[in-house]
Amino acid sequence: MKEVVLIAPYEKMYQLSVDLISQHDYKNIEVVRGDLQEGVRAAYKAVDCGAKVVISRGGTFTLIKDVLNVPVVEIQTSAYDVIANIKHIVGQNEPLAIIGHNNIIYGYDLIKEIVKKVKKVDIERGESVAQKIKGCVAEGVHVFIGDAVVNNICKELGYTCYMLESGQDAIRSAIEEANRILMVSKYEIERSKRYMALIDYVHDGVIATDEKNRILLFNSVAQEILGILKEYAIGRKIQEFTQIGSVLEEILQSKTLIDEVRKLGDTQVTISNIPIMVNDENKGSVTVFQDITKLQNLEKEVRIKMVEKGFVAKHTFSSIIHKSNEMEHCITVAKKFSRYDSSVLIEGSSGVGKELFAQSIHNESRRRTGPFVAINCAALPRSIIESELFGYVEGAFTGSKKKGKAGVFELAHKGIIFLDEISELPIDVQGRLLRVIQEREIMRLGDNKVIPLDVRIVCATNRNLKEMVKQGTFRRDLLYRINTLSFYIPPLSQRKDDIDVMVLHFLKRYCNKYSKKIDGFTKSAMDYLMIYDYEGNIRELQGMIERAVIICEDTMIKKYDLENNVNYKIKKQEQIVPQDCMLGEIAQDLPSLKDIEKRYISCIYNMNQKSTSKTCEILKIDRTTLWRKMKK
Template sequence: MAEIAFIAPYEDLAHVARQVSQELGLELDIYVARMEEGVKAAQEAARKGCQVVVSRGVTAWLIQQSGLDLPVVDVPIGGYDILRAYYQAKQFGGPIGIVDIPDVIQGLESLENILGETFIKYTLKDQGEDIRRGIQAVKEAGAEVVIGKIAMAKEARNFGLNSVIITSGKETVYQALKEAQRVLQVRQQEKRRSEQLKAILDFTYDGILALDEEGRITVFNPVAEKLSGWRAEEAIGRPVTEVIPEGKFHLLLQTGKPELGEILEIGNTRVVANMVPIVVDGRTVGVVTTFQNISSFQNLEHKVRRMLSGRGHVAKYTFQDILGQSPALLEAVCLAKEYAATNSTVLIYGETGTGKEMFAHALHLASPRRQGPFVAVNCAALPENLLESELFGYVEGAFTGARKGGKPGLFELAHRGTIFLDEIGEMSPRLQARVLRVLEEGEIMRLGDDRVIPVDVRVIAATHRDLKAMVREQAFREDLYYRINVLNLTLPPLRERGTDILLLAQHFLEEFCRSLKRPVARLTPEACRELLLYPWPGNIRELRNTMERLALRCHGGEIGAKEILQALELETGKKMKENGGTEKDEGGSQPIKSSSCSGHVFLTAQVKKVERGLIERVLWETGGNKAEAARRLGISRTTLWRKLKKG
């Protein structure tokens, strides 16, 4: 279906339209119909997708009056068209009359001057009953021949007058079709702009509402529908005070002053609104308001904060990543999962290397804040001034070397998420006071600034120190201690996790062997025994480092006790030499002596003590099942019985 339809009142005009459309390379649908039939033809063309209608005379006028929502281009009557009709009319003799619209009548003066003849003219006020009056008037004025369009010529014959139809020539059809092309182009541009505007209104995150100068709604987009509970078709045309009585949009029609950042109630929702008057020639003729749900605004602000920081703080570990089956560990995981569902502050106790940060990651990812950021900071790793600027941020010029434009702090970056304060016991009393304010007031102030910034963060703190003893010694603020110790979680040291040691050892060994593209080595029963006997003062971190050494140094398919002792020597040997050949571990175990043979031999008493403790722990884990305990320990039941008897 062509986008331009030509409704020709007579066949000759249709023929001319075909010729001109071919010369222009224009796709054109041509109908031959006049008056009411022409209106029907135009309506049919519109149903098929036509965008512009071209017609002539009364038929064009009737199409315009029919309410068809399409532009109608009228084929004009040009000077050449009238001149042709004039010479045909002269063949009938007598004075010549012409009945037509003002545009045609006014254009006759120059033609009369050229021809030296005056026409008897009648200007139509409409193209209905007035045609009859016009023909009667020119007849009474002495006209014997009438020239005009088809309707005028037909009426002239009814009055007994000769008539000549003013036909449209190629020039005027060409002019009309060029105009139709221009109208089509403009219409397409307007349609594109309209669709763009509709897309903006429909898919923007903002509610948009516009008023006319009487305070009636003219624009009401889907977000406005959702927030107000009104449908657009019901709201448009109504006074805004009827649709959103809580708002004060209409007041701008009187004041003419914009109001930005206003907090309003729309339905049951609090929104931030920007209201701007539309002023034309000094007169307020309308109001445009945009508004957004405050919670959406806060979410967007948070995303912008994270994006601008360029750091993308995210948690990496879940509870599924925490390996182990010992009762002590399972109890800690179970308790941590319960804590994750709350928003309360958690204090994690545990020796160095027990996995406090991993638990913090898992707590965050199991919490309602999982979609927010997870920001971790080690309070012992930075000097006081640097830690303060990292936690709270600073404004430009706050101190020498401050970044241009300032910098947001970690509390800001953790907004709507979790901040993990590792080794909080190492924080200075002054910083403890600032952290306490964040917990109590939910706000921070950047260094060098006087502006308060609200933050919504959950705090997870961790320490290997006895904070309660530090409070007694006035080394840690009592008020902060009770603030962070709402929920507490104690992680078991590795030496208390039994065969979890072997599970973790094998896991780390496989991980490092794969990364080195080597076959995964197997731990012998003797190697497992040495791993279980060792007290692991550095806990999981030390075990991981040991397995990395073994993966690098061992090329065979099996790792025995000798390799385990050699790997452990790298860490313990140096300490023993520094202590004159003895070492006391962090757990308070007895001194260890170095041997010239292996460089790492436990004293007999120490071996017996550790061995006895290990056997008792495994028996407890197996519910007193000696066969299972012996299997786990890698010894026979006879050997187990003998050791218990020696006990």
């Protein structure tokens, strides 16, 4: 059904309207045939099918407008229409009667000027047209003028009737008016819906009253807090609702309240009441209030969402500083794994960059827009590890938060969870983790409902999990689940080519950070870095460069700047030890333990150009002890 429906009371108007609509290409108008009650039924049906505006004429229009709750436009009988129909009665000597509703017989005065013997007969709603006609006949009137209803009844009774018809101009005028009403109605509906959406979906209850304290606006939050249907509240006086409580008196007194704490019924709220003053006259008020408990919960939700926004992967594969073939191979493998949703296990020593790879996998995957949640399993206390991973409901244990707490798996929904040092998970927690991976669902502690999950799992370890499986400290079935895809990141000692690009990268970073101008490293410093044994891998190298930048007082970092701040350790096979310091020679004549100690101390002292500080550093003794032992 079209948005505008024209109910035509007679066939000629129906055809005329159809032709007019086709001629002027009105897309949103439909014509239906129907007179009086038939027209009313047609109008009801049209509105039920989506019509927004109805057009009709005469008595049909009068009946329709009284029963519909949509705009009804009248096709009026214009002066031109009256003139066009008068030609039939010019020179008529017989008495005439013009019969109809007021909207039809308003051309009576013009007809009276032409035909002296004319009578006007008004038809009120519910009156019988046939009885009106018979009444006129009893007075000697046998010729009539009227609408389609009068015309049809006159024909049935055998009397002459000239029908006042509406022409194209009147019909088109009604159509244009209907379209204007439709446009304004749509705009008003849109504005009203926007306004009500704003009012209904704020977190505040809103009540607006007029100068007589009648409620004009009562939104859904007010309905929820006060337990009063908004349809029932609107139009009634606010003082009827005693459940509003003591604050009602302040509202009636037009008292200004700003963020005051009050009780509305049984609910503690923050409330503001703003009187509406126009020319110093009170025109009502607007009262805004919010449930304090919900406000507190909302703040919690906001905090959680802010935390979730912090679950982001900052690094990509381009962040990985490298030059070695070994790292290039790792990146190629990891990029390939990024395209799939299977679990990934990243193996490697501490400090080689396992989380850097995990974040890069996330940002390369289809889950890049989801959360990246990283958790170090070794850092979680045994007592709370399950609640942190899987969450809990209110009352799950002593000290649990009200309303419970989502675990990290829930927070990682639609993204990736990175479980670092997974080898440190207790064996019983490994069992629960296995079920989460298999079923893709979790159950919070203390709950009996499962929560479905869409999460990819990336794990990392610095231990040999297969060996742990043999020792019974890691579940075999869990290992098979998490290492569907796996790769190993070699330690820095096995990819020396990366050291020079890394040290330059860290040098630039920390020079910028500490506003220092350092051009590079001396050859001895660079040689030292290349043979250093990095037990902490990249993390240790990064710390060394940062410390060196801080203490360096020159434009080049020297070996001294690097070894002055660390208990340096050079790989044994790369240490240069004079022949006279070899253990075999020190003890070849089977000296006493006391003589071996004295010879060894002397050897180290001479090897380091008699440097007391370096000798003490190697022997791990203080200066006093060194002098005491050397004097013996």
